[in-house]
Amino acid sequence: xxxxxxxxxxxxxxxxxxxxxxxxxxxxxxxxxxxxxxxxxxxxxxxxxxxxxxxxxxxxxxxxxxxxxxxxxxxxxxxxxxxxxxxxxxxxxxxxxxxxxxxxxxxxxxxxxxxxxxxxxxxxxxxxxxxxxxxxxxxxxxxxxxxxxxxxxxxxxxxxxxxxxxxxxxxxxxxxxxxxxxxxxxxxxxxxxxxxxxxxxxxxxxxxxxxxxxxxxxxxxxxxxxxxxxxxxxxxxxxxxxxxxxxxxxxxxxxxxxxxxxxxxxxxxxxxxxxxxxxxxxxxxxxxxxxxxxxxxxxxxxxxxxxxxxxxxxxxxxxxxxxxxxxxxxxxx
Numbered sequence: 001x002x003x004x005x006x007x008x009x010x011x012x013x014x015x016x017x018x019x020x021x022x023x024x025x026x027x028x029x030x031x032x033x034x035x036x037x038x039x040x041x042x043x044x045x046x047x048x049x050x051x052x053x054x055x056x057x058x059x060x061x062x063x064x065x066x067x068x069x070x071x072x073x074x075x076x077x078x079x080x081x082x083x084x085x086x087x088x089x090x091x092x093x094x095x096x097x098x099x100x101x102x103x104x105x106x107x108x109x110x111x112x113x114x115x116x117x118x119x120x121x122x123x124x125x126x127x128x129x130x131x132x133x134x135x136x137x138x139x140x141x142x143x144x145x146x147x148x149x150x151x152x153x154x155x156x157x158x159x160x161x162x163x164x165x166x167x168x169x170x171x172x173x174x175x176x177x178x179x180x181x182x183x184x185x186x187x188x189x190x191x192x193x194x195x196x197x198x199x200x201x202x203x204x205x206x207x208x209x210x211x212x213x214x215x216x217x218x219x220x221x222x223x224x225x226x227x228x229x230x231x232x233x234x235x236x237x238x239x240x241x242x243x244x245x246x247x248x249x250x251x252x253x254x255x256x257x258x259x260x261x262x263x264x265x266x267x268x269x270x271x272x273x274x275x276x277x278x279x280x281x282x283x284x285x286x287x288x289x290x291x292x293x294x295x296x297x298x299x300x301x302x303x304x305x306x307x308x309x310x311x312x313x314x315x316x317x318x319x320x321x322x323x324x325x326x327x328x329x330x331x332x333x
Contacts, residue, residue, distance in 0.1 A: 034115030035142055048122035050097070053123035053133050057096050060132030061089030064218040092218035093132065096169040097123075099226035100136045103161030103233075107138050107241075110156040114149045116142040130331075131225050141197065144300040151311055154244025155318055158230050162321050165226035172220030174204045178212045191216070192273075192327035194227050199324075212225045215310050231325035232282065234318055237262045239297060242322070247297050249307060249315045255297055263287055273329035 038046075065088035104121030111118040118141060124134040144150040193201070193209065201207030204321035207214055216224070236246040236258040247255040261288055307315075 034112070035117035037307050038118070038120045044119050046122055048314050049125065050101075050121075050122040052125040053100075053136075054093055054097055056125040056127050057085075057093035057132030058089045059127055060129055061218050063129040064092055064216075064221050065089045088218050091172075092222045095172070095219055096131075096133070096225055097223040099161050099164045099168060099222070100133070100229070102134045102164040103157045103229065104138055104154035106158075106160030107153055110153040111138070111142075112151075113138060114153070116140060116145070116149070116153075118142070134228055144298065145302050146302050146304050148304065148307060148311065150244050150300050151248035151307055151315075154241045154248065155314055158234050158241050158316075158318065158321060161226060161230050161233075162300065162325065165223050165230065166196075166200075168219060168226065169200050169223035170204055171200060172217045172223050173197075173207075173214070176201075176205060176217045176220050177215040178205060178207060178216055181211055190332045191221075191224060192329045193329065194224075194231070194325050194327045196324040197224060197227065198329075227325040228327070228330060231322055231327075234322040234325070235262050235266065237266075237286055238293070238295065240286075242318070243297060245315055245318055248300075249312065252297065252299065256295055259290065259295065263290070264272030269328050273332055276331055276333055278330045 006249075017045040027256070062085060098125065101121060108121060119139040121136050121138055123136040126132065126134045127136075129158060140153070193214075198207070198209055201209070201214060205214070213247055214220075234242040234245075236255070238259050241308045242262075243255065243259060248259050250258070263283055266279050266283040270277040270283060
């Protein structure tokens with residue numbers, strides 16, 4: 001996920017900013033010299049957070065490695081992990097870190113391509129039993145110079161993360177196990193399966209969702225979490241990656257309408273999994289952020305006209321990735 005520099009809602013800084021930027025150089029915005037790269041201290045903080053996140057995701061991997069055997073067994077494995085459970089935990093943590101890193105480096109490299117100032121990827125460690133992390137982000141500290149820059153930076157992260165998720169899913173699902181389908185009351189905790197998860201399961205494992213349950217390997221669950229992160233970031237809401245793509249491709253008016261509609265749909269979808277409304281907290285957080293920003297997306301400094309056929313095709317690719325990655329009911333208990 002990327003984030004943008006704060007803007008004053010209701011202001012119209014674009015022409016003034018362009019004038020200020022052009023005045024000292026007398027050159028087009030795209031020809032400006034690149035802004036400074038992140039400092040060594042910022043990279044050191046990024047590395048520290050990465051190491052901490054690896055620890056917390058390894059902890060979360062025990063949740064899958066122990067097969068949900070309850071708190072007592074989980075505690076025993078946590079205090080005295082066997083080589084097998086430790087390896088299984090790392091097989092969740094390492095691929096997930098790779099997917100998150102690919103996503104954020106996609107944003108970072110696109111920012112640096114356009115000479116924009118941003119932080120390195122910052123990971124968010126969290127000792128949560130399901131993921132071990134709240135994801136990662138970069139902080140963009142420059143105005144977007146053009147619609148094309150906004151589009152490219154927004155789409156680079158989710159596409160990179162999705163591409164890295166595919167081999168993780170294929171390998172993880174290939175080493176998973178199949179079992180006869182249990183009645184819902186005996187199934188316990190069930191994870192919803194995105195469309196791409198089912199398709200890979202059918203191709204790699206001969207999975208039949210209507211007749212079988214998949215006992216997913218921790219690596220497959222790392223890919224599942226990667227898909228969840230990709231799909232949420234691709235939602236066309238405010239300043240999520242999908243919001244950047246929608247703003248660049250459709251303009252400010254349609255971006256705002258899509259944001260309202262997508263938040264409303266996300267709230268409704270949350271109640272499909274009642275009593276586990278999985279997306280509700282996320283949707284409410286987006287509403288609060290949108291309200292604080294008056295549902296405003298910063299405009300790029302210049303509007304150089306249509307994005308071109310290539311980027312429009314990529315926008316449809318992003319929509320396809322969203323459809324393949326999103327699961328309406330991620331968890332039921």
